[in-house]
Amino acid sequence: MGATLRAVHEGVLYERDTPRLGAVSGETTSEPRGYPEAIVGRAEPIGVRRIACDSPGVDYLWRVRWDLPEPYEQHIVPQPRLHLAAEDGRLLVHGVTRRPFVRRLLGRGHVLGASFLPGGFHGYQRGPVGGLSDTVRPAGEVLGVDDRPYAARILTPDSPDDAMVEVMTEYLAEVGYEPDPRAAAVGELVAEAGRDRSLVRADALAARGGVGLRTLQREFAVYVGIGPKWVLQRFRLLDAAAAARSGEDVDWAALAVELGFTDQAHLVRRFTEVVGTPPATYAREVGGRP
Numbered sequence: 001m002g003a004t005l006r007a008v009h010e011g012v013l014y015e016r017d018t019p020r021l022g023a024v025s026g027e028t029t030s031e032p033r034g035y036p037e038a039i040v041g042r043a044e045p046i047g048v049r050r051i052a053c054d055s056p057g058v059d060y061l062w063r064v065r066w067d068l069p070e071p072y073e074q075h076i077v078p079q080p081r082l083h084l085a086a087e088d089g090r091l092l093v094h095g096v097t098r099r100p101f102v103r104r105l106l107g108r109g110h111v112l113g114a115s116f117l118p119g120g121f122h123g124y125q126r127g128p129v130g131g132l133s134d135t136v137r138p139a140g141e142v143l144g145v146d147d148r149p150y151a152a153r154i155l156t157p158d159s160p161d162d163a164m165v166e167v168m169t170e171y172l173a174e175v176g177y178e179p180d181p182r183a184a185a186v187g188e189l190v191a192e193a194g195r196d197r198s199l200v201r202a203d204a205l206a207a208r209g210g211v212g213l214r215t216l217q218r219e220f221a222v223y224v225g226i227g228p229k230w231v232l233q234r235f236r237l238l239d240a241a242a243a244a245r246s247g248e249d250v251d252w253a254a255l256a257v258e259l260g261f262t263d264q265a266h267l268v269r270r271f272t273e274v275v276g277t278p279p280a281t282y283a284r285e286v287g288g289r290p
Contacts, residue, residue, distance in 0.1 A: 051165055055172045056179065057120025063161055065110040076101040077238065077274055080190055080224050080231045082121040082129060084139060084172075085113035086154040086164070091139040091147035091171065093121075095132030096225040100274055112154050112164045114172070119187030119223040123177040130221040143175045185209070186223040189216075193228070194235045200260025202228040236260055237274055240267060244283035252279055 047065040059081070066072070078101055083094040121129055124143055132142065139147040150171040154164045189209045193199050199208070205228050206216040220228050236259040243250050256267035271279045 049161065051161065053114065053165070053169065055114070055169050056177045057116055057123045058172070059115045059117045059120070061112065061114050061165055061168060063110065063112050063164065066105050067108045068106055071104055071106045073102055073104050075276060076103070077234075077241070079234060079238075080118055080226055082116045082132065082225060083113050084116070084168075085111055086151045086168070087111050089148065089151055089155065091151045091154075093132060093135075093137050093139050093142045095129065095135045095137075097134050098226070098230070099134070100276065110155070110159070112161075112168060114168055117187050118190035119180075119183035121225075122183045122223050123179055124172065124175050126178055128222040129225040133225045139171075145171065145175050147171065180223075182219065183223045186219050189228075190224060190231060193232050197236065197239050197259065200232060200236060202232060205232060232260070233270065234274075237271055240271055240279055241275060241282070244279050245286050247287040250279075250283060 049063045051061040051063060053059075053061045078097045078099070080096055082096060085092050085094060125132075139145070150167050153159070153167045186209075189205060192208060193205055199205055202216065203213045206213045209216060211219070216228050220226065220231070224231065239259055240255060243255060252267065253264040256262075256264045259267065261267040261270065268278050268280075271282075275282055277285070
């Protein structure tokens with residue numbers, strides 16, 4: 001199943017008491033990252049676990065298991081982060097993608113992946129990550145260490161989580177990590193963009209980081225893999241998805257302006273492109289659901 005799942009690891013049914021890495025530097029905190037709003041609809045047929053990881057640059061590991069007698073599709077809204085996933089006999093590097101993810105699952109299987117902090121993958125690749133955007137490539141080609149023996153161990157049927165996690169961290173340790181202070185600073189700017197819904201313009205984010213807009217654009221290409229304008233709009237669309245899920249009445253025209261869209265029509269158009277349905281319709285379908 002090619003590029004099986006970015007599913008549910010974009011921010012979902014996580015174990016909320018598991019610590020996470022809070023920065024590229026490896027600082028640990030208890031507050032999880034991830035956006036449940038990135039999961040379109042519900043993911044109940046899939047067993048999902050979020051697992052703490054002490055590998056530098058990694059936010060968390062995610063594990064998905066399924067045993068499905070009927071085909072099941074999961075739609076995911078991508079975020080500005082890279083993933084390394086064991087699937088189809090390889091460890092595959094998923095670059096940041098502009099396209100929505102829809103994955104069809106059937107039968108029995110599992111996937112283990114690493115979700116990197118924005119800026120975190122750069123320390124393993126030791127170079128700009130922008131060339132990986134909108135691509136899925138074998139890790140051995142990207143990172144220089146053959147991934148196939150590690151993938152085979154992770155994908156052994158019924159392999160326990162602890163054993164799979166150990167193999168993934170072994171692979172990352174074999175590749176090695178070179179910290180970059182600027183990667184950490186850019187990663188924190190991405191986190192700031194996610195936290196502060198008043199940030200709707202790339203020049204405002206650049207000012208927050210104390211750099212010019214062109215510098216910010218260059219650094220996002222090197223460390224994040226996609227531009228700051230896309231990052232900001234993606235987070236604001238996730239804010240709109242959270243409003244739709246809240247179960248409360250939403251003034252979509254007012255929210256569109258607050259989130260930096262030209263008008264309600266602009267929000268509806270972009271939301272529909274990414275989520276697959278207009279926000280008001282989506283609110284009727286999932287409003288009030290966890």
